[in-house]
Amino acid sequence: MPTLKLPLKYSLDLKIIGVALLYYLFARLGYLLAFENSTALPAWPPSGIAFALLIILGRSVWPGITIGALVANIMAYWNNPALGPQTIITISSVIAIGNTIEAVIGNYLVKSWIRDPYPFKHAKNAFRFLFVTMFMCLAGASIGTASLYLNAVISLDAISETLFSWWIGNVVGILLFTPFILSIARPVRVTLSTARMIEVSIYFLSTLAIYLLLQVDYLTLTMQRALPLLALPFLLWLAFRFELIVAIGGVLIVSLISIYFTVQGSGPFVLAGAANSILLLQIFIGVISISTIILSATVKERLDVQHQLQEFNENLEGMVLDRTKALNDEIGTRKIAEEKLQRTNQELSKRNTELDNFVYSVSHDLRAPIASVLGLINLARVDKDVAMKDMYLEMINKSALQQDHFIKEILDQSRNSRLEVKREEILFEPLIEETFNQLKFATSTGKSVERVINIEQDGPFFSDRWRLKVILNNIISNAIRYRNGKDPVIKVNVAINGRLAKLAIEDNGKGIEKEHMPNIYKMFYRATDDGAGSGLGLYIVKEAIDKLNGHINIESEIGKGTTVQLEIPEIN
Template sequence: MNVKLPLKYKLDLKIIGVALLYYLFARVGYFFAFEGSTALPTWPPSGIGFALIILLGRSSWPGITIGSLVANVMAYWNNPHLPAQEIITISSLIALGNTLEAVTGTYLVKKWIRDDFPFRSAKNAFRFLFVTMIMCWIGAGISTWGLYINDVVSSDNLLRTGISSWVGNVVGILLFTPFILACSRKIHVRLTTGKAIEVGIFILLLGGIIALLEVDYMVATLERALPFLVLPFLLWLAFRFELIVAIAGVLITALLSIYMTIGGVGPFVLSDSYNSMLLLQIFIGVISISTIILSATVRERYQAQNKLLEFNENLEAMVQERTRALNEEIVTRKNAEEKIQRTNTELSKRNTELDNFVYSVSHDLRAPIASVLGLINLAKKDTDGIMKDMYLDMIHKSAMQQDHFIKEILDQSRNSRLEVKREEIHFEPLIDETFNQLKFATSTGQSVQKVIRINQEAPFFSDRWRLKVILNNIISNSIRYRNGKDPVIKVNVEIREHLATLAIEDNGKGIEKDHLPNIYKMFYRATDDGAGSGLGLYIVKEAIDKLNGHIDIESEVGRGTTVKLAIPELI
């Protein structure tokens, strides 16, 4: 991971920066040295150098060497028992050990942990601890060996010095490396009301402990119990806040503990300075490790919870999407089944109609032709002029019947093939036109009285040709099956709220009730007089269906028939 700096620093500037920081924190480490001892309770440069080489890359290792060399030369320069050559030798070996320590740690982090911020999970946090202990043996070992070969440390104190140096390096890394790495990352500050209350409680409890230290009869006990009292607070920080807050608390606690112990105050002061320092290092190591591991565990659990919530949300979305897809598929299949069922019903209907059509065509088309041929033969044989005129009238009647039948077949064909056409409809001229055409097509059309009432104030849009076919067939039936005396046809039209309501009433022969359920069937005849083809009302019903309308017929034999139509406007 590379730090995003505001300027593009060259390698030499990085090295100088690392050397300067290493040296400054080395001076901080010497500031906390125990009097009369060469060992230090913590070596902050170990943690600083390790963090910087992780952030800036292994190419910055010369900065650690330079900073360590300068810091150690300055530390041993005032020792009257060491000549300059030995000081340089010792400082060089210590610098070599510190450099190898940081480079080895970085290599293990890259190859083993494979994460520049190894505090995301408990597993990587434990690996970081093992890396810290391994790398510190290198730095401490080379440093102790350098002191030994230059007679600064005797063989009796060799192990003791090595352990102290190792622990000091470990403590320095545990305190400063996590803090520097956490500071280099983007910090998310989310101070909620709950967190603010927790901070307030935290401050109150700390204030309570400090107040108790002022009570004389509790001072001695509380001083010894301070490590145990501080630990829950640090664990609280690790459990409830980000790593940077928790490790900052550990860092402050550690520095205060070192400062107080150096001053001869606190629970870590023993009769021997070395033992005091070792006890202090153990305490700092324990609180650092506990805080880092707990923080990593909490972070891992938080990430697992977020992933689980995200997974649940994705799963719920997937279930909803799949359910919606299944519902759409079910609807599609249902529509397809209904369409197939309608198609099958329509095919069955068309097959039946086709059978009836073939039969009717073979009968109704051939019958007038056969009649015409017969009448022609009779006319040829008969020399009477009056009979010839009668034969011509009969031939004319047969031709008109066949023409009417052919027109009905054409109307049915056009109705099934043509799309519905939206046109503005004016009912009054449409009805007048229908009556006028039927007047010439029917020999008795003039003897029928018509009563027309139309209430149309707004424009109405529908299919004019289909309306003409509907009116033509209904009015034609009213004329054809009129009564013998004073025939009347009443037509009432009402346009209201995009709906046309028509009522066509006559006082003709009427239809028997037994025939009413079948009058819309193809080629069905309600009478036996042979005047019609049985297609008229069938065509009317098909045209009404095309317009999404409704038809209802009421009839009584001897009193007449009323046809009621409801036709919605085409939008």
């Protein structure tokens, strides 16, 4: 079913009509609470309704207050035989203007001084609301009282009494109805916990107990007189434990009941004379209203501060956790950096030591063959024997080969430290065959070396071919160089197991003494002075194996030979 939407230009008119209608209806309620044979009212509800609606709907609905007040006052004075129609209309118009000015002043002070349309969240604003109420009601009561005096409705002697009674009635009306309407207009979240239900049950049981005590004959008079005192703790309890709408609702109920019974001539507020009864009743309503509003605002403010403090603590705890995590991360980062720096320092120290050894050994090992060659050349010039000259040439050749081998090892070491690992397909059989063939010419051998090669490779294997060639060249050249005097044999076994290549190179040569084993991978370390080794071979092998993330193990026994075992993972 389609909904009927009114044009925007009629919305303000409807608000004004609604305000006028509500003002009139609550004015009728106020007249119902009037004392018999008295023009004074204990409370004027329209003042509270007009003030609340002006705050909620805005200043533009003020004509509704004027209209409602005009109609209500005309209806109130119309049956007064002492006043003519023109006087009634004049009085009613001035009073309506006074009621409108009263609400407009209050709305202005709320907007400009309190600056909060709901001034019951903080105790300071609640007190300001009380001062605003007293001031604005004084304006409305003054205009209304002046209208009655100027139209001879009251005498000069009755001005102060009328002004005070009117002012108190408007104040009570605002204290009762304005907080209630403003609370209803706000969204309220109701949570019915077990503890809260128990409190509500205790409240109703306590109320029932007071009612039962009133039925006891010898307690009736005392309990009636004590009812205002008994009601106050319960109302304060509502203000302390519940939202303002519940607390002010309790005040409103207690006030209406008190007014009703007082008008009927019973209860603790009945005194000699209606004016005295009204004043006592108004004082009671004012006290419980003010106490409830202030306490509710104080509790609300405290709860807000507690909530903010809780949020601050949670945020602070989160900040502490975040900062702790950041500090832990920073500590971890620093620790990693320190470890990295320590490794770098160790590496630098190692490289510096190696560099010192390198400079010393290079200067020695490069100059030694050159010095030998120069010496042999001088001998050859002096010696006229042809056979001796051939021997000198052979010795020069040997020195040149030694220097060439040394330079090649230095180049291999330099390339291994500088070049990135390169992934290539490796076929071990031609690689090993090529290594043996090159060493056959590069190493002078008095007797041929027997080779036993066993390779198990069914599929492709990927690694760095140049580094594998350097590793094999150095290990096999050592096996050839330090062979035994009879029947030298070199066995090479290769097995590819998935993504891992296992190599074993075994010889029956001279072997390495045990005291030299811990130092064999050091740069320029020579386990023996026998032969022309530079001491770089196994150092280069170890460096190349590390580059390939592999592992090397050497076992040796003097007089029986050496076995070198290699494990090299495949490069991804």
